[in-house]
């Protein structure tokens with residue numbers, strides 16, 4: 001379990017990247033306030049997924065617009081999957097991990 005910081009660091013509808021145990025993790029705060037965490041490095045050509053546009057289900061990589069489901073990690077456009085991580089809010093903090 002890692003405390004990444006205050007949930008308010010991430011504006012609603014946006015993502016931020018964090019380095020956790022040497023790995024880049026993108027955490028998104030959906031418009032309903034819920035959190036999603038996925039690997040931050042796009043498996044296509046390494047684009048910054050935390051900077052991608054999101055809706056309530058998918059993130060779209062800003063470089064070539066491939067899309068991934070934020071809950072399953074599955075690609076919507078024929079790319080390899082991305083890793084998804086358990087994440088939740090606790091007393092205004094972002095907790096990553098079980």
Ligand code: FES
Pocket residue numbers: 042043044045046047061062063064065066
């Ligand atoms: S680097 Fe992300 S879609 Fe190409």
